Amino acid sequence: MDPVKPTFRTATPSDVPALVALIESAYRGDASRAGWTTEADILDGQRTDPEGVAAVVNDTAGRMLLAEVDGTLVACCQLENRAGHAYFGMFAVSPTLQGGGLGRQVLAEAERLAREEWAAQEMHMTVITAREELIAWYVRRGYVRTGETSPFPYGDERFGLPKRDDLEFELLVKKLT
Known part of the structure; x- marks a missing residue:
């Protein structure tokens, strides 16, 4: 299967409802199980909300x-x-498009933008350490596990309802230069 060829653009406030729906579908509930990035086994509740997405869209x-x-x-x-760094x-x-190369294309475009538009030396991200398969995917794309962890925001339902008590984030870093 040839990977889909997306076009890229920066979100506007009118995109917020579709973004919330996409993010929720990729990580939560039964619909997320169509893909491999689901967090449904470790978290219930929401992944994000319109206010959180709007804050990112409007962040200068x-x-x-x-x-798309x-x-x-x-x-x-x-x-x-x-x-x-970025x-x-x-x-x-989208869960039905996972595993076909689309994620690699999005990550590559994000890295290109960070490097070319912001002269970022590195890309940073945090991933829940229990997501070993996802971390392995990033490692295959050049990201390095730092061992630097931060706590999961237990008690803040904006980030979901944990099904286990050992969740934490690990910082992954990739040199962009």
């Missing part, structure tokens, strides 16, 4: 990058310009 220090195929939103990611987050690919 970054952008929400959209990938034939005018339909199929993937997205957050990029934030942070003093010498932060990559809120990455979502």
Whole structure:
């Protein structure tokens, strides 16, 4: 199967509802099980909300990058310009399109933008350590596990309802130069 060829653009406020729906479908509930990036086994509740997505869309220090195929939103990611490095987050690919190369294309475009538009030396991201398969995917794309962890925001339902008590994030880093 040839990978789909998306077009990329920066999100606008009118994209927020579609972005929330895409992000939720990629990570939560039964619909997310159609792909391999689901967090449904470790987290219930929401992955994000309109206010959180709107904050990213309106952030002047970054952008929400959209990938569309034939005018339909199929993937997205957050990029934030942070003093010498870029932060990559809120990455979502439509569950039915996962595993076909679309995620690799979005990640490559995010890295290109960070390097060329912001002269970022590195890309940083945090991933839940229990997501070993996802971490392995990033490692295959040049990201390095740092061993630097941060706590999961237990008690803050905006980030979901944990099904286990050992969740934490690990910082992954890739040199862009």
